Amino acid sequence: MLPKEPAGFITVVDLEAVVTALAPRLMAYANVKLSNALNAICDNALCIWGVGSGGLHVTPLPSAPSASLPPRLSFAVHDATVTDVFRALATAIGVPVTIDPNLQSAQVVNVTFKNTPTADVLNFLCNNLQPCEWDFDVARGLRVTKKP
Numbered sequence: 674m675l676p677k678e679p680a681g682f683i684t685v686v687d688l689e690a691v692v693t694a695l696a697p698r699l700m701a702y703a704n705v706k707l708s709n710a711l712n713a714i715c716d717n718a719l720c721i722w723g724v725g726s727g728g729l730h731v732t733p734l735p736s737a738p739s740a741s742l743p744p745r746l747s748f749a750v751h752d753a754t755v756t757d758v759f760r761a762l763a764t765a766i767g768v769p770v771t772i773d774p775n776l777q778s779a780q781v782v783n784v785t786f787k788n789t790p791t792a793d794v795l796n797f798l799c800n801n802l803q804p805c806e807w808d809f810d811v812a813r814g815l816r817v818t819k820k821p
Contacts, residue, residue, distance in 0.1 A: 742766065742791045742809050749785040754778060755803045759817050762798070766791060769814035776819045778803055 711722045715731070722731045748765040750758050755778045763770035782802060786794050795815075799805040804820040 741811055742768075744790060745788050746791050746794060747787045747789070751783045752781050753783075755780060755782065755798075758782060758784060758798060758802065759815070762794065763815050766815075768809070771814065771816045773805070773818040776803055776805055776817060 711729075711731075714720070715722055720731050720733050722729065724730070743766050746762070746765055748761060750761045753761065756772050756776060759770055759772055780802070784798075784802075795807045799807055799817070799820075805817050806820055807815065807817050809815050
């Protein structure tokens, strides 16, 4: 049994925070404020946190290589499959792309983006066309994988 903590303090043992596609972080804290523990986690896992009406929100930040994506892009694709849209996006920003074969879809879509932040475009595509995740590495390019 853990000892009773002073008001506003917590004891966290083996807290695992998986907030990026990079790697989980395993940390142990004792007698710390929750805000200090969350700050330490986000400092190490590249995230930001906040408390809103829906509770605690943890948002991943782009990794250093992801930050090297072009900040904004414009492109339009008509009558294309989801995988074709990702291929067009990669061509528009001039990077290689690897698409998970499980992401195949016969769904045909039309999308147009004008001067839109690149990360917002990728998030929109993954959240609205087909459940997927993306990451970018300067050496490997854009990778799009189906969400489990």
